[in-house]
Every structure is written in C-alpha cells, then in structure tokens.
Amino acid sequence: xxxxxxxxxxxxxxIGGFGRYQRPLVETENELIDLDRLKGVWVYHEFSENxxxxxxxxxxxxxxxxxxxKEGGKLLINQNSSRCGTIITYDLEEGTWKLEDDVLxxxxxxxxxxxxxxxxxxxxxxxxxxxxxxxxxxx
Numbered sequence: 786x787x788x789x790x791x792x793x794x795x796x797x798x799x800i801g802g803f804g805r806y807q808r809p810l811v812e813t814e815n816e817l818i819d820l821d822r823l824k825g826v827w828v829y830h831e832f833s834e835n836x837x838x839x840x841x842x843x844x845x846x847x848x849x850x851x852x853x854x855k856e857g858g859k860l861l862i863n864q865n866s867s868r869c870g871t872i873i874t875y876d877l878e879e880g881t882w883k884l885e886d887d888v889l890x891x892x893x894x895x896x897x898x899x900x901x902x903x904x905x906x907x908x909x910x911x912x913x914x915x916x917x918x919x920x921x922x923x924x
Contacts, residue, residue: 818887818906826853827914836907838915848875852891854882862893889916899924 827839828851845851845863852862858881866876880893884906892901900923904916 818884818909820884822909822911823884823889823906823914824854824856827851830913836915836917838908838913841912841914845877848873850875858882860891860893862891864893864895888919895923 826842826845828842828846828849830838830840832838839851842851845853845861847863850864852860854860860880860882862878862880863875864878865873867874878894880891882889882891884890887906889904889906890901891904892899894900900921902921903919905919906914907917908915
C-alpha cells in the first residue's frame with residue numbers, strides 16, 4: 786500500500802512538474818562575459834522574471850526596439866520616438882556603452898535629454914542576451 790501511494794505521488798509530481806517547466810532562454814556558460822560575443826545587434830525578444838532578453842540580428846529593424854554595441858564603446862539604438870501610442874515610430878540615435886565585470890551601461894539621447902541605463906548581464910550566448918536593469922538616470 787505504501788509503495789502504491791508513494792508511486793502515485795511521484796507520478797503526480799513528475800507529470801505536474803513537466804507542465805510548469807520552461808527551458809531558460811539562455812544559460813551562461815561561465816561567469817565571465819565574452820566581449821566579442823557581446824558586440825553586435827540585439828533586438829528585443831521578451832521580458833521575463835525581471836529581465837529583458839534580446840536576440841542577435843543581422844541589422845537593426847526599422848520597426849522594432851533594438852541596439853547595436855559597436856567597437857570603441859559606440860552605441861546605435863533604435864527606440865520609440867512617437868508622440869502618442871496609436872502609431873509607433875522609431876528613430877536611430879547614437880550613444881555610448883561600456884562593460885565593467887558583468888555590468889553594462891548604455892548612455893543615449895532620450896526625448897530631448899540623456900538617459901543612462903545600468904544593467905546586469907544575467908545571461909549571454911552566441912544568439913541571445915538577457916539584461917536585468919539596475920538603475921536608470923535622466924539628465
């Protein structure tokens with residue numbers, strides 16, 4: 786009787802667990818950030834668990850948020866420039882970026898001023914990047 790009850794409980798937990806499990810978007814291979822893989826074009830993919838995840842792309846799309854981390858700390862960012870939410874338009878802006886340990890800082894123009902956004906790089910692979918926002922400053 787105990788074996789049967791234990792087996793049933795095990796099956797319920799096993800089957801129930803598979804329904805809720807979601808494979809992570811990316812897994813960090815090690816704690817060091819690969820600077821060469823970090824450079825490139827990143828386009829918004831999803832927001833989940835207090836982090837924003839991006840997919841690598843060949844170029845910045847005209848109709849979607851994304852950014853390009855270029856050599857020498859140069860940043861290109863394609864961001865919403867619409868005056869209202871009914872029609873979304875995007876503009877390409879130039880800025881700067883820097884990486885210190887696992888902290889990525891982006892600085893760029895935003896609605897007539899400047900914004901500095903500080904992120905923690907939470908995951909990185911060849912085709913995915915996940916960032917958790919630490920702070921945002923407007924100048």
